[in-house]
Amino acid sequence: MLEVQDLRVHFHRAAKERMAVDGVSFSIAPGEILGLVGESGSGKTVTAMCVSGLLPYRSAAVSGSITLDGKEVLQCSERELREIRGKDISVVFQEPMTSLDPLMKIGPQVEESLRIHTKLTAKERKQRALEALAEAELPDPAAVYEKYPHQLSGGMLQRVMIAAAIISRPKLLLADEPTTALDVTIQAQILELLKKLNRENGMAILFISHNLQVVRKLCSRVAVMQRGRLVEEGAVEEIFHHPQHDYTRQLIAAIPTREHKLI
Numbered sequence: 001m002l003e004v005q006d007l008r009v010h011f012h013r014a015a016k017e018r019m020a021v022d023g024v025s026f027s028i029a030p031g032e033i034l035g036l037v038g039e040s041g042s043g044k045t046v047t048a049m050c051v052s053g054l055l056p057y058r059s060a061a062v063s064g065s066i067t068l069d070g071k072e073v074l075q076c077s078e079r080e081l082r083e084i085r086g087k088d089i090s091v092v093f094q095e096p097m098t099s100l101d102p103l104m105k106i107g108p109q110v111e112e113s114l115r116i117h118t119k120l121t122a123k124e125r126k127q128r129a130l131e132a133l134a135e136a137e138l139p140d141p142a143a144v145y146e147k148y149p150h151q152l153s154g155g156m157l158q159r160v161m162i163a164a165a166i167i168s169r170p171k172l173l174l175a176d177e178p179t180t181a182l183d184v185t186i187q188a189q190i191l192e193l194l195k196k197l198n199r200e201n202g203m204a205i206l207f208i209s210h211n212l213q214v215v216r217k218l219c220s221r222v223a224v225m226q227r228g229r230l231v232e233e234g235a236v237e238e239i240f241h242h243p244q245h246d247y248t249r250q251l252i253a254a255i256p257t258r259e260h261k262l263i
Contacts, residue, residue, distance in 0.1 A: 001027075001028055001029060001030045001068065001069060001171060001172065001204055002027060002028040002051070002066075002067070002068055002172055002204070002206075003027045003065070003066070003067045004024060004025055004026050004027065004047070004051065004064070004065070004066050005025050005064055005065040005066075005067075006023050006024075006025055006063070006064040006065065007021050007023070007024045007025070007047065007050060007062075007063075007064035007065075007066065008021055008022055008023055008024075008061075008062070008063045008064055009021040009043070009046050009047075009050060009055070009060050009061070009062050009228075010060060010061040010062075011059060011060045012059065012060065012061060019228055020043050020046045020060070020228055021043040021046050021047055021050070021228050022043075022227075022228040022229050023064075023229065023230075024043070024047055024064075024225070024228075024229070024230045025230065026223050026230065026233060028172065028204050028206060029204070030171070030202065030204055031198065031202040031203070031204055032204050032205075032220060032221065033194075033195075033198055033204070033205040033207060033218055033219045033220055033221075034204075034205070034206055034207070034219060034220075034221050034222070034223060035207045035208075035209060035215035035218065035219035035221070035222040035223070035236070036048070036206060036207070036208045036209075036222075036223050036225060037208075037209055037210065037211070037212055037215050037222055037223070037224055037225070037251065038210065038224060038225035038226055038251075039210055039226070039251075040210060041227075042225040042226055042227060042228065043225050043227070043228040043229075044176075044208045044210075044225055045176055045177075045208060047225070048091070048174045048176055048206060048208055050062060050066060050073075050074070051066055051073065051089065051172075051174060051206065052085060052089050052091050052174055053073055053076065053081035053084060053085060053089075054085075054091070062074060068084065068088060068089065068171070068172065069088075069171070071084075082116070083117070086112070086113030086116060086117060086168055086170070087113065087117045087168050087170065088170055088171050088172065089170055089171070089172045089173075089174065090113070090164075090165035090166065090168070090170040090172075090173050090174070091165065091173075091174045091175075091176065092158070092161045092162055092165050092173065092174070092175045092176065092178045093161065093176050093177075093178070094176055094177040094178060094180050094181060095181060096149070096154070096157035096158050096160065096161045097149060097154075097157060099161060100149045100157065100160070100161070101149075102148065102149050102150060103148075104148070105145070105146055105147065105148055106133075106144055106145055106146070106147050106148070106149065106152070106160055107126065107129050107145035107146065109160075109164060110129040110132060110133065110145075110160065110163050110164045110167060111125045111126070111128070111129045111167070112164065113164070113167060113168045114128060114129075114167060114168065117168055118168075126145070128167055129145060129163070129167065130142060130145060132163040132164070132166060132167040133145065133159075133160070133163045135163065135166065135197070136159040136160070136162045136163040136166070136193065137159060137189075137193055138156060138159050138160070138163065144156070144160070154181060154182055154186070155182055155183075155186035155189070155190070158178060158179075158182065158186075158190055159190070159193070161178075162178075162190075162193065162194075162197075166197060166201070166203070169201065169203070170203065171203070171204060172203070172204045172205070172206065173194075173197075173203055173204070173205045173206070174205075174206050174208070175194065175205055175206070175207045175208065176208045177208055177209055177210070178190060178194075178207075179191065179209075179214060180209075180210075180211075187214070188217075191214065191217055191218050194207070194218060195218060205218075207219055212240075212251050212252060212255060213255045215236065216236050216237075216240060219236055220235065220236060221233070221234065221235055221236060222234070222235075222236050222239050224239070224245065224247065224248050224251070226245075226247045231245045231247055231248065232244055232245040232247075232248045240252060
């Protein structure tokens with residue numbers, strides 16, 4: 001479904017030149033959950049922004065190939081990218097408060113992709129939004145629909161973002177550190193929700209994280225990035241039990257255990 005081949009992203013800002021992504025290749029099959037893991041600055045988010053067509057190309061030179069069901073994303077016009085985003089590819093970001101308009105109620109924001117990609121009536125869009133909020137396991141969807149972002153908790157806002165992302169039934173969901181800012185209990189609930197959506201809707205997920213333990217709970221395969229390069233890729237359990245790269249071993253060694261707790 002998704003094929004990324006030899007992706008390279010070179011930022012050419014005046015102050016500093018940097019190769020953010022250097023020859024990355026991976027694929028995601030329909031219905032698969034792939035974890036893209038690495039420390040901050042490893043190139044994970046830049047890779048996801050390229051896949052979604054959200055990278056500001058004026059500040060970067062991009063080469064390689066990204067195809068979604070055979071369509072070359074990197075060659076798409078802005079109009080074509082708008083057709084893809086929200087319909088075929090949706091994104092859930094780390095900080096929902098920065099992604100949601102504080103002056104708009106939740107309902108219209110969840111409905112946005114339907115206004116762009118469908119000809120549904122206002123009544124039909126609202127019904128679909130209520131269904132998406134319920135699917136994201138938000139209590140009392142009708143009440144949430146009428147609230148503003150500041151009236152909801154962080155965990156509820158993340159569920160709102162997921163509802164907005166899945167309302168158009170995309171083929172691929174890009175989840176960029178969606179649980180990092182949440183406490184452990186809410187984090188576990190969001191991971192279970194993503195598993196459920198993947199299982200019931202067959203939606204493929206690219207899950208981006210710096211936390212290998214979280215990736216292990218959700219993903220079937222994992223790709224490890226370091227300094228813009230893909231250093232290791234394979235089945236999650238194989239990577240955990242038989243890591244081949246020193247960097248992967250360091251990430252695994254950094255996972256807190258009962259005997260080894262990080263301060």
